[in-house]
Amino acid sequence: MKRSPLAVAAAVIALGMTVSLAACEGQLPTVSAPTESASANPDLTEDQEKEMRAALLKTIEDCNERKNPANLGQAMSGPELEIRTSELQVAQKTGKLDPKTTIPTDITQTVIPTDNGWPRSVFSITTTTEDQQSKRLLVFTQGDARENYKLWGVARLFQGVEMPKFTVPSIGSQMGHPTDENLVMTPEQAVQRYADVLQNGTKSQYAGDFADDYFRQDLQNLSQTVQQGMERNKGSQEQTFTPVDGQMQIMRSSEGGDLVVAQINSVWTRAAGEGRESLPASDSERALFGDGKATSTMKVTYVNVIAMYIPPAKSGAQITTVGAERQPVKVEAV
């Protein structure tokens, strides 16, 4: 009977000693293993995207004001660098920047991927411009961990076009792959075939794979008008479209399809017949051609940026082009 209270006392003392001797500051916290979700975080927060975009647009705005493309390389890359450089060169000649170059500072949506590696891209869709031009699809890319995001491409979305849905930026989307087989055709094929459709129009074997769009229609109309003019003076015209390797940004939509933005270069060769001179066909071409000596043949290089939605394979739907941009970058008389 005597032992039990003593045993209790001993237990109390032992407990007290253990607690007091453990550490005066308490138990040392340990680092828990990082969770999987940490790596699935979006590459940027919405605030970071806003800051990044604002900084780039400010640089671009400065270049616009000075009509000097010298600093554009700090804010732009890829097809947009070529396009904006040309636009600024045109503006230097004409004295004013084409309204199509406007990029609204507000966005309606941003698509931020969770991908780990580089290059990375971010897609943002702006609001309509103050003069009610259509929304712009901005594609920002980061080529390397030690580089910053740059504006890689801008496509003017077609009026009333239906855009695919994307996961909210706080969760993050996935970047697509150029050889993704789970789509009606791989993005690489789609761009190749669309270039073929642009070149051959309804005669292209792939014409049926792509829904009709404004860009294609406009190009065909222009081509026909020029063709008619050329035929009157026994001239000829030819336009070839070539996708540019590696210049493709892909973002997976929440519906499983991919939004692809790709650069397709085109060369428009116009040969005038009957000893006539072939002249620039537009104000932009004229500005770029400047005081060059016209010959019978004129070769104009265009940079086209195409945004198309490739639906998932099981849908069997047509590919829709949702936006585009086109700018002559080089006009030469050959």
Place this chain on the structure above:
Amino acid sequence: MTDQEAQEQPRKHTKPTRRAWIMRGVVTPIFGLLAVACIVFGVLNSTVWKPSRNITATAQAHSTQYVVIDPGVLDLVDTAVTVSADNGKTASSSGTEAGADAAEDSQNQQTSQDQQAQTEPQVCMAVGSAKDVSGWLAGEPYVRVTGLDTWQTLSTSEEQAKGTASTSQNQVAFADSDMWSQVECGSTSTTMHLNNAQPAQVMLIDFGTKAPSADLSMQWVRQRVPDFALPWYFGGGLCAVLAVLSASVFAMEPHTRRKKQAESAQAKPKAAKSADEPTIGAALVGTFAALKPRPKKAGAKGSARHGRHASAAKDESGQQGAPTVVDPGARNIVAEHANLAAGDETVEHEAEGETTSVISADELQAYFARLAQEVGAEPAAGDEQQPSADQSEGKENE
């Protein structure tokens, strides 16, 4: 003098028992001292020994340009953390902190890069995600802060980042990267305070060049400090209660205590009491005996039940005169059959045994007459009954 008085008289003057003496003289003071000690320790723990709210842990990194604070370390002690880094060189003239923001205008990137190239390498620290930090570090050696070794020192390890170092022509300065959510820079040292550090956040410190011996310190202000005083107070209270108990209840002889609890104040002799109560040893033996498998009788499984029935039948035959307690469970059909075979007399006999109604004088007379008749027949019936019971017993024994 009543019985009670006579009983209490000797107890008043007896010396305290040996047990009471030990309890009150030894155990109670021990518990009392323990209680006081516990409370003193409790007070000390809640005052001078109270765990510090401010935790500052430091580490030194030698000849490294980069220090990475692992995910989960920034918020290890508390979500509010202040990180300071010093490249070990004496501060140059100004020492002012040139705060740079991740939202630095890209237009200014060039200028800030130029500035960096001109001036001494800056110490910068940035908060980003683990994947961005490892991307920035690709191919570079770095020192990793993995946690706390003690409350004063950070645990570090030297690592080599996977991947190949960037060869891009468009590299931006550390402070200008879009990837960081927060950046701070200083000439030779810099400090960053995070109010709400997240477990996924990683801090990357760039000393500009390989710093021969860089100092790093992390300071947390704990919102929740472990309370070591409470267990002491609890222990003290417990000891106090035990001291009181050992001076009172535990000091009594066990039987005295139990007797008080008992309703009757009558003192039974101790021997009688203990004779009634089986000792623990006896109880254990009994329990084990009950658990031990009994040697099985050769024969059917239900032999024990049969045996009980047989003995019940014997009882029935033996207690013919006494009022019969009808127990349907103890009914022995075999024995009843035997009784039936023995003849009507026995049946009557049984019926009579069951009759409890008031017996009239006539009936009594008839009974005596019948009794006289049966005196001769009785032994025969008894002879017949007995073997029948034996028979049933013999059956089960087979």
